[in-house]
Amino acid sequence: MTLTITPAAATDATAPATTATTVTAGGRPSMSASGPENRTSRVARPQPVDVSPREFPTNRGGLCQKGWTSAAVLRAADRLTVPLVRGASGALEPTDWDTALDVVAIRLAAVQAESGPEAVAVFGGGGLTNEKAYTLGKFARAVLRTPFIDYNGRFCMASAAAAANRALGADRGLPFPLADLGGAAAVLLLGSNVAETMPPSVQHLAGARAAGGLVVVDPRRSATARLTEDGQGVHLQPVPGTDLAVLLGLLHVVLAEGLADAAYLAARTTGLDAVARSVAAWWPERVEIVTGVPEGELRRVARLLAAASPARGGRGAYVLTGRGVEQSTQGTATVTAAVNLALALGLVGTVGSGYGALTGQGNGQGGREHGQKSDQLPGYRKIDDPASREHVAAVWGVDPATIPGPGVPAVALLASLGTPGGPRALLVHGSNLLVSAPSADKVRERLAALDLLVVCDVVPSETALVADVVLPVTQWAEEEGTMTSLEGRVIRRRKAVDAPGEARSELWVWAEVARRLGSPVHLATDPADVFDELARASAGGPADYAGLSHARLDADEAAGGPGFHWPVPAADHPGTPRHFLDRFETPDGRARMIPVDHVGPSDDLRPDAPLWLITGRVLQHYQSGAQTHRVPELERLVPRPYVELHPLLGTRLGVPDGARVRLTTARGTTTAAARWTDTIRPDTVFLPFHWSGEGSANLLTTDAVDPVSAMPEFKVCAVQVAPVVEEAA
Ligand SMILES: Nc1nc2c(c(=O)[nH]1)N[C@H]1C(S)=C(S)[C@@H](COP(=O)(O)OP(=O)(O)OC[C@H]3O[C@@H](n4cnc5c(=O)[nH]c(N)nc54)[C@H](O)[C@@H]3O)O[C@H]1N2
Ligand SMILES: Nc1nc2c(c(=O)[nH]1)N[C@H]1C(S)=C(S)[C@@H](COP(=O)(O)OP(=O)(O)OC[C@H]3O[C@@H](n4cnc5c(=O)[nH]c(N)nc54)[C@H](O)[C@@H]3O)O[C@H]1N2
Ligand SMILES: [Mo]
Numbered sequence: 001m002t003l004t005i006t007p008a009a010a011t012d013a014t015a016p017a018t019t020a021t022t023v024t025a026g027g028r029p030s031m032s033a034s035g036p037e038n039r040t041s042r043v044a045r046p047q048p049v050d051v052s053p054r055e056f057p058t059n060r061g062g063l064c065q066k067g068w069t070s071a072a073v074l075r076a077a078d079r080l081t082v083p084l085v086r087g088a089s090g091a092l093e094p095t096d097w098d099t100a101l102d103v104v105a106i107r108l109a110a111v112q113a114e115s116g117p118e119a120v121a122v123f124g125g126g127g128l129t130n131e132k133a134y135t136l137g138k139f140a141r142a143v144l145r146t147p148f149i150d151y152n153g154r155f156c157m158a159s160a161a162a163a164a165n166r167a168l169g170a171d172r173g174l175p176f177p178l179a180d181l182g183g184a185a186a187v188l189l190l191g192s193n194v195a196e197t198m199p200p201s202v203q204h205l206a207g208a209r210a211a212g213g214l215v216v217v218d219p220r221r222s223a224t225a226r227l228t229e230d231g232q233g234v235h236l237q238p239v240p241g242t243d244l245a246v247l248l249g250l251l252h253v254v255l256a257e258g259l260a261d262a263a264y265l266a267a268r269t270t271g272l273d274a275v276a277r278s279v280a281a282w283w284p285e286r287v288e289i290v291t292g293v294p295e296g297e298l299r300r301v302a303r304l305l306a307a308a309s310p311a312r313g314g315r316g317a318y319v320l321t322g323r324g325v326e327q328s329t330q331g332t333a334t335v336t337a338a339v340n341l342a343l344a345l346g347l348v349g350t351v352g353s354g355y356g357a358l359t360g361q362g363n364g365q366g367g368r369e370h371g372q373k374s375d376q377l378p379g380y381r382k383i384d385d386p387a388s389r390e391h392v393a394a395v396w397g398v399d400p401a402t403i404p405g406p407g408v409p410a411v412a413l414l415a416s417l418g419t420p421g422g423p424r425a426l427l428v429h430g431s432n433l434l435v436s437a438p439s440a441d442k443v444r445e446r447l448a449a450l451d452l453l454v455v456c457d458v459v460p461s462e463t464a465l466v467a468d469v470v471l472p473v474t475q476w477a478e479e480e481g482t483m484t485s486l487e488g489r490v491i492r493r494r495k496a497v498d499a500p501g502e503a504r505s506e507l508w509v510w511a512e513v514a515r516r517l518g519s520p521v522h523l524a525t526d527p528a529d530v531f532d533e534l535a536r537a538s539a540g541g542p543a544d545y546a547g548l549s550h551a552r553l554d555a556d557e558a559a560g561g562p563g564f565h566w567p568v569p570a571a572d573h574p575g576t577p578r579h580f581l582d583r584f585e586t587p588d589g590r591a592r593m594i595p596v597d598h599v600g601p602s603d604d605l606r607p608d609a610p611l612w613l614i615t616g617r618v619l620q621h622y623q624s625g626a627q628t629h630r631v632p633e634l635e636r637l638v639p640r641p642y643v644e645l646h647p648l649l650g651t652r653l654g655v656p657d658g659a660r661v662r663l664t665t666a667r668g669t670t671t672a673a674a675r676w677t678d679t680i681r682p683d684t685v686f687l688p689f690h691w692s693g694e695g696s697a698n699l700l701t702t703d704a705v706d707p708v709s710a711m712p713e714f715k716v717c718a719v720q721v722a723p724v725v726e727e728a729a
Contacts, residue, residue: 239612
């Protein structure tokens with residue numbers, strides 16, 4: 001089957017740039033990272049398959065390579081089209097839905113009868129629509145009555161979320177429209193490679209670049225760092241894992257040189273004194289010793305940001321963080337330091353300036369608002385708050401006492417699977433854990449120890465292939481629903497094509513399992529109905545969707561309206577494009593400045609692991625590769641795992657460009673082809689994480705987690721790099 005994705009013209013000049021897939025819903029570019037899951041598309045039938053970019057005011061026709069080829073994922077040769085159940089022979093065998101769902105329900109019921117409701121765990125994904133994310137949380141708590149649900153957003157957005165909640169009282173990736181960046185004279189980008197991970201957003205950096213004010217902090221001279229060349233800004237190239245010290249040093253300079261916005265600090269924040277004391281000892285010369293960033297560069301960046309700040313008559317400044325600084329055992333502390341810096345300069349909750357985190361997955365924002373998190377109820381409510389429990393229980397029609405308490409975050413949940421007293425069954429919806437979770441070998445062991453693993457997916461991912469039951473489900477262009485952009489804008493996703501074979505929506509799957517389990521809880525299966533329920537459940541919470549419905553979103557879009565950013569508390573409320581302008585969502589309305597200190601990565605350099613390993617992404621592949629490895633054009637462009645290393649290091653190690661190298665950490669070993677580049681620090685190697693098997697980055701990564709957010713330290717660990725000695729023929 002083929003389809004043509006024909007987006008309607010965008011009329012919203014302030015709409016954010018979009019990603020790969022900003023083939024949009026009715027001209028409302030969907031903003032989030034690039035990636036196959038982030039598509040809102042309007043598709044005309046009959047259907048030759050094609051994704052064509054067009055001229056949007058915000059993305060100027062920009063579409064990264066994954067966007068061009070995204071439709072290919074839907075027709076992957078091995079697309080799952082029938083349910084599979086592992087048979088007596090040990091192989092996954094095709095079967096019909098009734099049989100597969102009976103197997104799931106009977107085995108779940110047996111596990112729960114023997115070991116209690118907590119013996120079943122659920123793992124979700126940030127690529128699910130809001131409707132699915134909401135229903136999955138309800139299914140876990142109200143139908144299965146298990147506290148054990150968490151999701152891959154724990155790997156993605158948890159540290160930024162924890163820091164924003166703590167400091168500002170709410171976590172909306174960008175509390176302002178992305179297009180606002182365009183007006184700023186300075187943008188500080190920490191650990192984010194938007195030129196490869198969110199290409200259409202690069203245009204919004206043009207204003208800062210023209211003013212010489214783009215500052216990129218990355219141990220690699222990434223495609224994004226190169227945007228600072230020719231006087232367009234500054235690239236700071238610190239030792240991996242030392243960004244927190246860079247930020248403490250920047251705030252030190254701002255305070256020491258009297259560059260802070262004293263009036264703003266007095267009116268809108270608390271906690272300055274303790275923070276000022278905590279950065280007092282981070283003078284630039286000391287920062288240089290710890291981070292390698294020259295003290296002169298540090299001062300220059302602090303002054304550049306201050307000069308752009310509104311208090312000093314500048315055009316505006318933004319501080320933005322990405323996974324490079326967040327996926328760390330001090331990720332929450334680092335984001336906290338970034339927020340402290342932005343607060344000191346008077347940027348947050350100020351038109352034309354701000355702090356934000358650049359969201360990852362297709363529905364990275366909405367996916368973290370409606371109950372997939374282990375401690376959360378819909379509307380970004382806390383599951384241990386009695387009033388929240390009561391509110392949500394009323395919407396679900398259950399007794400508040402029956403809603404379980406908080407579960408445990410992803411890494412701890414995975415580590416507990418199949419252990420004595422731990423969950424014995426796991427349902428996975430939208431994550432390829434075996435490739436994307438840290439310390440992947442351990443995860444494989446834990447999955448193997450389960451009595452029942454059920455994976456819903458669109459393709460036979462590495463994780464699906466080890467499951468007992470695999471259920472074929474629908475995704476982006478095959479279903480109705482909503483996604484929420486990193487700016488908190490709720491965007492409709494529309495069904496464009498029929499799913500192949502017997503693939504069904506997960507909404508239907510959960511309702512069917514609930515029915516078979518004899519649950520009295522009603523699970524809606526029509527996405528518009530689910531949304532209405534989600535809206536009621538979120539009412540009064542931080543992420544308040546109460547005033548929205550599919551009908552309202554559709555009508556606004558048809559009228560070329562600007563869309564709605566949450567909170568939208570009532571049907572006549574226009575939404576909140578710029579959050580925090582009057583007050584923060586804290587009890588006293590003020591932002592909290594919280595002192596933090598630099599400790600360094602959990603895994604230190606040592607004689608048998610003397611180099612830093614950092615991991616991340618490339619333009620052509622998406623995440624675990626479950627989807628992009630199935631797109632031949634992308635596979636041709638980047639066919640194999642590779643590791644970037646500096647020629648100086650390559651020479652020293654005896655690893656020529658193109659040679660095979662073995663990387664070894666305390667967790668495991670992988671091999672990859674050496675790619676020489678002088679864009680990386682000579683003490684650091686970079687391995688993209690898009691592959692499974694012997695080139696898999698997560699065989700190497702540590703599962704140490706941030707103490708506040710429980711986000712694993714994907715970005716930095718200590719590694720040994722050695723040439724692979726080929727056997728003589
Ligand atoms: N092409 C493509 N686009 C994607 C995705 C994809 O897989 N492929 N995934 C999407 C998702 S889910 C996400 S979360 C986003 C992620 O988007 P980004 O955060 O931009 O992506 P990463 O490549 O993981 O990390 C960004 C940068 O962090 C740097 N880094 C590593 N260690 C450190 C460090 O210690 N300090 C600093 N300052 N930087 C460091 C890396 O060199 C890298 O350039 O991308 C989204 N878009
Ligand atoms: N070393 C290292 N590891 C990392 C990272 C890193 O930077 N370095 N980044 C981390 C980050 S930020 C992220 S977000 C994770 C992502 O890693 P994963 O969670 O593995 O994400 P994907 O590879 O996108 O896998 C999503 C799976 O869901 C399927 N899918 C798509 N749509 C649907 C749907 O609607 N329903 C269901 N049931 N399935 C669907 C896809 O086919 C795919 O198999 O990886 C993390 N792992
Ligand atoms: Mo992510």
